[in-house]
Amino acid sequence: MARIGRASNRLDRVALAACAALSIVALALPAQVRDPIASSLRRSVVAPLLVLQERSELSRRAFLAHDAVVAARDSVALRAMKLVPLEEENARLRAIIGLGARLQWGFVPAEALHGKGVRDEFGLTLSAGSNAGVARLSPVVAPEGLVGVVDNVDPTMSHAMVWTHPDFRVSGMSEDASAFGIVQAHVAAGPGRYLMEMRGVPFRTSVKPGTLVVSSGLGGVYPRGIPLGRVIGETKTSETWARTYLVRPAVFPADVSSVMILRPDRVARGVDNVWASGMVSDSTVRRIVAAGDSMARTAALEEARARQAVQDSIVRDSLRRAGITPTDTTSPTPATPSPAATPVPRPAAPVVPVRRDTTFRDSAAIRRDTTRRPRRDSAIALPTPN
Amino acid sequence: MTLGGLARAILVFVVLTVLHFTLRPLLGWRAPIDFLLLAVLTASVRVRPAGAVVVGLLVGLAIDSLAPDTFGATALAMTLVAYVASWLKAVFFADSLPLNALFFFAGKWLFDIIYFIAEHRLFGVELVQQLVLWSPLSAAATAIAGVLVLVLMRPVLGPAPA
Numbered sequence: 001m002a003r004i005g006r007a008s009n010r011l012d013r014v015a016l017a018a019c020a021a022l023s024i025v026a027l028a029l030p031a032q033v034r035d036p037i038a039s040s041l042r043r044s045v046v047a048p049l050l051v052l053q054e055r056s057e058l059s060r061r062a063f064l065a066h067d068a069v070v071a072a073r074d075s076v077a078l079r080a081m082k083l084v085p086l087e088e089e090n091a092r093l094r095a096i097i098g099l100g101a102r103l104q105w106g107f108v109p110a111e112a113l114h115g116k117g118v119r120d121e122f123g124l125t126l127s128a129g130s131n132a133g134v135a136r137l138s139p140v141v142a143p144e145g146l147v148g149v150v151d152n153v154d155p156t157m158s159h160a161m162v163w164t165h166p167d168f169r170v171s172g173m174s175e176d177a178s179a180f181g182i183v184q185a186h187v188a189a190g191p192g193r194y195l196m197e198m199r200g201v202p203f204r205t206s207v208k209p210g211t212l213v214v215s216s217g218l219g220g221v222y223p224r225g226i227p228l229g230r231v232i233g234e235t236k237t238s239e240t241w242a243r244t245y246l247v248r249p250a251v252f253p254a255d256v257s258s259v260m261i262l263r264p265d266r267v268a269r270g271v272d273n274v275w276a277s278g279m280v281s282d283s284t285v286r287r288i289v290a291a292g293d294s295m296a297r298t299a300a301l302e303e304a305r306a307r308q309a310v311q312d313s314i315v316r317d318s319l320r321r322a323g324i325t326p327t328d329t330t331s332p333t334p335a336t337p338s339p340a341a342t343p344v345p346r347p348a349a350p351v352v353p354v355r356r357d358t359t360f361r362d363s364a365a366i367r368r369d370t371t372r373r374p375r376r377d378s379a380i381a382l383p384t385p386n
Numbered sequence: 387m388t389l390g391g392l393a394r395a396i397l398v399f400v401v402l403t404v405l406h407f408t409l410r411p412l413l414g415w416r417a418p419i420d421f422l423l424l425a426v427l428t429a430s431v432r433v434r435p436a437g438a439v440v441v442g443l444l445v446g447l448a449i450d451s452l453a454p455d456t457f458g459a460t461a462l463a464m465t466l467v468a469y470v471a472s473w474l475k476a477v478f479f480a481d482s483l484p485l486n487a488l489f490f491f492a493g494k495w496l497f498d499i500i501y502f503i504a505e506h507r508l509f510g511v512e513l514v515q516q517l518v519l520w521s522p523l524s525a526a527a528t529a530i531a532g533v534l535v536l537v538l539m540r541p542v543l544g545p546a547p548a
Contacts, residue, residue, distance in 0.1 A: 008434065012469070015436035019443040019465040026447065026458030027504060034457045041451035049407040050452075056411040 089257070095143035096258045102274045106266025108132045110158075112147075112256045122165040124148065124253060128261060129156045137221050139262045145227030145250030145275065146170065146215060147259055158261070162253040163196065163228075172198050172228050172247075173216040179205040180216055183228050186246060196229050196247035203242055209233050213247050214275070223262070223271045394542045395432050399425045402535065417523035419531040420494055422449065426464055427493050427532070430471040442468030456505035463500035467493050483533050490532035494525035 026034070042050065100109065110128035128134050130153045140147040140160045148162035161168055164185045172183035181198040188195070198213055211231045217224025229247040237244045262271070402425035410418050426445055430438035446461030453460075471493055498521035502508055508516050 008436075012435035012439075012473075016439045016465070016469045019439040020462060022443060023446065023458045023462035023465055026450065026461055027456075029457065031454075035454050038451040038454040038457055041448055045448050046451055049403065052404060053407040053411050056408045060412050060414055 092143075092257060096260065099141070099143040099260060099274070103260065103262075103266070103271065106263045106269065108134055108261040108263060110134075110259055110261055112160075112253075112259050114254070121253070122162060123151075124160045124162055124256070124259075126150070126158045126160055126259065126261065127156075129154045129158050131155045133263050134158050134261050135264050138264065139222050139226065139267060140259050141226055141262060142251050142256050142259050145229070146222065147251050147253060147256055149221065150261060160259075160261075163249065163251075164194070164253060170222050170228065171216045171218040172213045174207050174231075175212040175214060177216075179207045180218075181242075181245070183213060183215075183247060192246075194249070194252065195232070196249050197235065198231070198245045198247050199237075199239070199242065201243040201245060203240075205243070207231050207234075207243075207245055213245075217270070221267070223267050223269075225271055225273075225275060227275050391432070395429055398535070398539055398542060399429050401539075402428070415527065417520055417527055420497070420524065420528045421531065423464075423467070423494050423497055424490060424528060424532045424535060426468050427471050427490060428535070430468040431475040433472060435469050435472040438468035438472035439465045442466075456507065459501050459504035462504050463497045466500055467497045470496070483536065486536055487529040487533045491522075491525045491529035494528040495521055498524065 026037075029037075096109070100107065108128045110126040110132075113125040113127060124140070124147070126134070126140070134150060134153055136150055136153050138150040140150060140162075146163065148160045148165070148168065150158050151161040152159040163170070163183075166185060166187060168184055170183050171180070173180045179198075179201050181201040183196050183198045186192055186195040186197040196213075198207075201207065209231050213228045213231060215222040215224060215226040215228060227250040229249040232246040232248050235244050235246050402421045406421035406425070410421060413419070422445060426438075426442050429441050433441070442464035443461050446464035447458075449460045449464075450457045471489070474489070499517055502513060502516055502521075
């Protein structure tokens with residue numbers, strides 16, 4: 001029994017020595033021997049385990065990436081939410097740049113600073129003051145139209161009374177200057193308080209809904225032509241001698257972020273065609289199209305006339321060869337006889353006053369018609385006279 | 387060891403091996419649990435030292451095939467650890483969980499010491515840091531996992547043989 005135990009111990013030690021020696025030999029193997037052994041092990045025994053490990057690592061990566069994907073998705077969603085205001089701001093800035101380009105001079109750009117937290121409905125603080133040339137009673141405009149008027153000026157800042165102020169008044173008129181009135185804020189409760197009204201329109205004058213109301217320039221504070229709004233309809237008031245119209249304002253002060261302050265010299269020179277440039281360009285385009293149509297029509301008529309003249313010439317030549325004197329119905333002008341056009345000398349006849357008739361013409365006149373200089377834009381090659 | 391005991395030991399060995407290649411990468415810890423060493427240790431205490439060193443050598447060579455530059459280092463470490471574990475199995479005859487935890491901890495630490503010295507990759511401060519900091523942490527994690535495995539698989543494994 002003890003011998004068996006000693007033999008087992010010896011076997012264990014031998015196995016240990018052999019395995020340890022094998023391990024050390026494996027450690028000392030050169031790369032060209034070691035690599036094929038390792039490769040064969042990887043491809044056989046370890047391969048299924050490596051598949052398991054690969055899937056586990058993929059799972060872990062997916063688990064870790066999930067958080068990153070969710071974070072990226074949230075970031076994208078957040079940016080998408082910010083995109084709409086950015087686009088709107090971009091459009092507003094483009095509009096204000098366009099207004100500045102149309103005004104060209106005599107204005108001060110400013111940022112409209114609304115009240116702290118709660119927006120002030122009757123006033124705006126502007127980021128430009130007297131140092132920039134802003135004066136009291138300078139009109140404050142936006143690309144859409146009139147915002148208000150500067151009522152207080154500091155060196156670096158100013159304050160504007162917007163049209164929603166109960167004391168705000170501007171002389172307005174319809175776009176075609178057929179109706180004049182005083183435009184002011186519509187004093188009402190509810191949504192109506194954000195409308196304007198044009199008061200004092202003569203009773204005999206009717207303004208259709210949708211009519212653009214602009215400043216009339218009367219009074220000298222606001223130049224003529226600044227859009228105020230569009231007529232919604234007539235409203236009944238106690239003033240029976242005049243009409244009052246509700247006007248949808250062109251500018252909502254709460255939405256204004258950038259404005260232009262018109263300097264007094266610009267007010268004095270007026271702002272004609274600054275806000276009407278869109279309409280002007282439309283009518284210009286229409287006129288250009290009409291002119292183009294007219295030119296095309298004229299060219300077509302000229303071409304048709306030349307064709308007709310050529311055909312007539314051919315017919316007349318044929319008739320002349322047949323001994324028949326042709327008549328011309330195309331040219332209204334009387335023709336003078338040409339020596340070349342009278343191949344057969346006529347017998348002497350008594351001189352009779354020639355009756356000039358615009359409907360009869362000899363062949364010389366016809367020939368002269370056919371030798372008319374061709375138009376440059378005509379593609380028809382006219383035949384040379386015989 | 388009976389045939390049933392051998393089958394159960396093989397089952398536990400396979401489960402731990404699979405865990406080594408699935409749960410360990412999934413956790414991705416800096417001080418990872420060495421389920422393969424647990425498998426070798428649990429197998430070693432159930433076979434004679436001669437069998438244990440063979441298991442250790444084969445498992446070590448298989449793992450070494452994944453890192454050919456240090457081919458043989460794991461095999462050497464596994465062989466020595468398996469022999470020592472099998473030789474010391476009488477200590478753990480009592481089937482005490484703390485002793486088994488200590489056994490796993492010591493086994494893993496010993497394995498790391500042999501492995502990192504044999505592979506000749508880390509030197510100086512890095513080697514000391516690995517052996518004094520990360521290896522004990524990994525050994526502790528392995529010991530905890532080993533105890534959990536023993537608890538969970540006690541019905542399958544039964545008490546360690548004398």
